[in-house]
Amino acid sequence: MQNSELLESFIQEAGEVMTGLEAGVARLQATPGQPFALEDMEQLSVLAHRMRGTAGLYGYPQLSTLSGLMERLLDARPNLEGEHRSRFLALLNTINSVLRGGLASLQRGGSDRDLGLIFTRQGGTALLQGLVQEVPGEFQMRNARHLPQHRADLLEEEEPGTEALPQGLEGELRQFVKENSEVWEYFAPEVQEHLGNLRSEFEKGEQADLNVMFRAAHTIKGSSFMVGLNPLGHFAHRMEDLLGALRGDAVPNNAEVQRTLNASVDLMDDLTRVAEGADLNVQARHDELLAGLQALATGQVAAPAAPAQVADTAATVSAPVNSSVRVPAQRLEDLLEQVSEVVTARARMTRLMKRLDDLQGGMQASQQRFQRTVRDFEERYLNPDMVRVQDDTGASMGSGNLTEQFAELEFDSYNDLNILSRSITELSADFAEVRRNLSDTVAELNEENEKLGKLVRQLRVDVSQTSRVPFTQASTRLRRWARQQNLPFDLHVEGEDVQLESNLLQRIVDPLLHLLTNAVYHGLQGGQTPAETRLAQGKPERGQVWLRAETKENFIDITVADDGQGLNLARIRERALERGLRSAQELDQMTDSDLSRLILLPGLSTAEAVGNVTGRGVGMDVVATAVRALGGELLIQSEQNVGTAFTLRLPITQRILDVLKVDLGDENVAAFPVSSVQAIRDIPLDQADQAEDVHGTLHVNFLGEQVPVVDARVMWGVDVTDAVHSETSSRLVFLNTIAGLVAVRVAEFGSIEEVSVTPPTGLLAKLDYLAGTTVSATGEALPLLEPLGLSRLARRPELWLDSSAATETRTSRRVLLVDDSLSVRRLVGRMLERGGLTVETANDGQEALDKLQLDDTFDAVITDLEMPRMNGYELISALRARAQNARTPILVMTTRAGDKHQRLAFQLGANDYFTKPVNEALLLRRLGSLLSAPQALA
Incomplete structure (x- = not known):
């Protein structure tokens, strides 16, 4: 850890978690012979999860791994007795001991790299192996694809059918x-x-x-x-x-x-x-x-649709159904009691503020006395003429020499300096008393403010609880849907007692329905997989679908998983190319994880035919849109012939969030939700393992993964020219997004604050890199940034560079468009012109070759494959045979999406491959990348 302030923050937070872990294990030990309380196990699991995430965030992998082990052990909820129970508790105590020792080592300036060895030496590994070998069934981890398959209370009895109603619709x-x-x-x-x-x-x-x-x-x-x-x-x-x-x-x-x-x-x-x-x-x-x-x-002629009838308002019976939430009376009583405590705390703070006001009055009086003393001294010594006149006037009145009279009476005499010194001494004593009272009052005020803060936080938590409803309100509806399908699968539900905000629950039901539909009709193929095939794969005869809700710190995970065939990545790739959502070159460069996320694009479906529930390509698009609107993310896990799990990770509350402030430079500040922060790193430039991909995007190695880097400073208009030469390190915030990790470079890390977030509206709602706005404790307006939106913005510099730089990046290029269809030439030509390109056309390969022989200054060629006289393959081969066009970017645009067509085009020298109808944004993006590549500029 390079930053001592960050280390101190981590030690403090981790110490609090450790205290909770040790107290929780002590509670488990205090009830020998009894089953472990599920509530205690849940609390310990949450604390272990928090320790795992915090340690990972601050860059301590061994602490994070050991905490993750503890979390998994607790999540298994083992039901142990006798010797096994004692050894399990000993294992938890060993983990706590090693974690505590690791924190002490960090505090002394050490590291956590030896924690695994220490854990083994203290007998932790032996205890773990013994328990797993002797009672393996008690440690079945509750992940998305391996949930229990035998719970009698999972499925409700079929509801009896309702009688036919005689009143029509x-x-x-x-x-x-x-x-x-x-x-x-x-x-x-x-x-x-x-x-x-x-x-x-x-x-x-x-x-x-x-x-x-x-x-x-x-x-x-x-x-x-x-x-x-x-x-x-x-x-x-x-x-x-x-x-x-x-x-x-x-x-x-x-x-x-x-x-x-x-x-x-x-x-x-x-x-x-x-x-x-x-x-x-x-x-x-x-x-x-x-x-x-x-x-x-169906294309038939229908009679004109009847206009909507407007009901007579006098005859209409209005029966609105208002959304409501039931709140237990005891909870309301608790809230009222907390409000009374807040009122009392405010009264105490008012009293302290009155004391401060009195102290201010005392200081003002002392200041006036000081000013009078100084003024008298100045008048006597800085204006002696005025004093001499006063003395003469007194003598004329027969007052005599008072000094001599005091001397005859042997009184102590005080000159002006003595008087000034005594006055200043008295004033100093007054100021000391005021300072002492002020210090005491400020200390009391700080203490009262801290108490009030705790009361307000608790009140906020409890008030938010009043708007929460159990997940069962959604799962009941989803169970009913599952029963109505009449297909050979079982739906298992867990976490029905998890509490969600009523508004959040309403908005996730549709996404969950789409995920269930996807699991049943895509993952399980609508129950069409033969039972023999499933049994041969080691699966139950009937398909299994799991729906699980789980709370983890500040967010909630809702998982829909199946044990079906998994995502067909080859089919996804084929459909993405057919529908013009990605080019062949982009698809070839994608990892399996990237390919799986393509199902989130609008219009992409892997179904063979369009039916009532599948094949329209809107289900996963709806899910992705809804999750983003809620400030969450969608996680996808899939394994061929094992199953697929979709997890909706959503913030528990949409109103108040913990955010990480960052400084972008030039007094620009922003924030990221803490729930999306994977880690923060201050990486020395001479140690940074950085590389650029073929598109010029900077990547940095993080835990063995190449993570794209987005410089938020530059995008925010901050001039980093001088900083580039003086900086010695890169400050990166690693953020989780739907598309994977993104590293955002900032000028400085800030503090973590609890803020009230306002979602963007009006013109701001169109900015997909803005998740919301808030105001910090210091009064600064903070934009809450959306990392995936920043990544998209980074790929379009013309939107944020200044006009001169934007002009340089959009230098007009000449493109030759070759297609035998006039409508295609006109449509695609307009797309290219809107992208700032100069377009010339040819109606077949021969005409294109003739034009290129006369004028070889074209920057790129876009060609169809099936054309008269000279087809696209022949044109590509002819161009690559000419020295002038050996490196000219060539893009194929055709209706043929087969692998053999693609392979031949790439073998002959094509740079990319699209299917018709071509997507305008995709075409311009790929063309821009190819034109900016070094081989296109040579």
């Missing part, structure tokens, strides 16, 4: 709310939110985003079927079909389609109002619009 809607009032409290606001999104897009006219509209309808459909409101689900499904046809250009986006879609949104709104008690006749409109949506989606 209106009666069915109202009956649903009557029987599912608790579900409706969460479901209705979700539907209204998505309907609002649809209306917002309709208002944009031709600029409406069909992807947003499609996702909204898709989500309403899925949520409706999940909670059991089938009429709304079927209607949203028909609307989704029509929007899907529009998105795929299968039907024209004419006025008739727009009227039908608008009327459909109005009807869905009325369906929710009817369910809440409004007196509206919706049956006829429902049937007519349902038929109209289906006819339009």
Whole structure:
């Protein structure tokens, strides 16, 4: 640890955790012969997790590893008796002893590198091996893919079916709310939110985003079927079909389609109002619009959609369902008691402030006395004429020589200097008394302020608890969905007693439904995997899906896992190329982890065919969008033929967070959420293992992984020209993101503060690198930065460089576009021109070669493969045979996505490979990278 202040901070925090760990193990020892209390085990696990994360953050791997071992042992919740119990407690005590010794070593200036050896020497390894060998079943770790498969209380009994309602659609809607009032409290606001999104897009006219509209309808459909409101689900499904046809250009986006879609949104709104008690006749409109949506989606001519009926407000029965949270009376009593303590603390602080005011008055009086004494002295010695006049006046009045009279009476005489000295002595005594009283009062004020801070923090925690509800409110709905699938799989749920904020719970149900759908229909292939195949792989005959909620310090992990086939990375790669989401060259450079994250992109699905629940490519996109909106991250783990686990890692509270302040230089400050900070490092430049990739992005080695570096100082407009020559180290904050680790370079590390965060709104909401704003304790406005957004911004310097630098980076280049389709040449040509490029076209390979023979100053060539006279392969071969074009970047743009087509193109010398329809952002990004590469500039 290079920074002594950071070391001191770590020692203090770790010491507090160690005290809790030792006290917790002592509690376990105090109950011999009894099972371990789950509450004590949970508290110890949280403390061990905290120690593991803190040690890793500050750069002490051995401390982190040993704490992680303790966390895993406690997470197993072993049920031990007799000798095994005693040895388990001895193992925990050994770990505590070694951890405590490690902290002492760090405090003395040592390191933690020998902790593993010390643990072995103290018998910890022998104890661990003995327990694992003798009672292995008690130490089954509770990870996403290896949860217990035998719990009788996991699945509820099938609910009896409800009787058919004689009142038609209106009666069915109202009956649903009557029987599912608790579900409706969460479901209705979700539907209204998505309907609002649809209306917002309709208002944009031709600029409406069909992807947003499609996702909204898709989500309403899925949520409706999940909670059991089938009429709304079927209607949203028909609307989704029509929007899907529009998105795929299968039907024209004419006025008739727009009227039908608008009327459909109005009807869905009325369906929710009817369910809440409004007196509206919706049956006829429902049937007519349902038929109209289906006819339009299939290309048939439908009758004009009926306009939305407006109910007579006098006849409408308003029955709003307000979202509410039940709070136990005892909790309210506790809150009131805490409020009374806060009031009392404030009264004590008011009294102390009054004392400070009195002291201020005393100091002011002393100051006035001092000023009078000094003024009298100045008048006597600095203005002697004035004093002489006064003496003469006194003599004329017959006063006599008072000094002589005092001398005759033998009184002590005091001259002016004696008087001044005595006055100053008295004033000094007064000031000493005031200072003493001030010091005592300030000490009391600090003590009261600290007590008030603790009260406010506790009050904040307890108030936030009032808005929390158990995870079971979401898991019950997900269980119901699982039962309705009638597929051979078992859903196991853990952590149903975990408490979440009500608002957070409402917003994660849709993402969890998408993850469950993905697990069942992709991971388990919809139950189509033969039982013999699963048994041969060592799996149960029925598919297994796990849903687990777990609280860890300041965030909550919600995991959806399956024991299915795992992610098909080859299929993901193929689909990403087919849909123009990535180029072939980018895909070849991706790791398995990078490829797995491609499923988060809009429109990417690995399903073979489009069905009611799969194949539309919106599920994982919805999840990624929702998680980012909540300030969290989505973690993906997958292993072929073993299974896949998706983990939503979300901050427990969205309002108050712990943030790490950083200084960017030139009085610019920012902050990162502590929950996303993996580590902070002050790395000497002569020890930094740095390298640049093919795109010029700087990477640094961190724990064996090459992590991209983003310099936030430069992006914030800070001039680092002078600092580059004087700096001796790089201060890096390593941050967890959905795409992996990112290292952000800053000028200085700051302190950790607890702040209230405001999400970005208005114009700021469009900045994807801004997660929120807050104000620090010193009154500074702090932007809360989103590291993944910073990474994206770093790849687009034209957005943050000054105008002169931006102009230099966007020097106009000439591109030759070769395609036999006039529409493609026009469309792609406009894309390139919007990117600041000069474009010339050719309608086949022969014309392109003729132009290049006359003018070889083109900076890049983009070519189709299938063209008359000379195809794309022949053009690539001819260009690479010419010395003038041997190093000219050549990009292939074709409808052929097969491996053999790609291999031949790359063998002949193509630099990258795209499929049509090409994505504009992808094309410009890859073209920019190739044009800026050294081989393109040579």
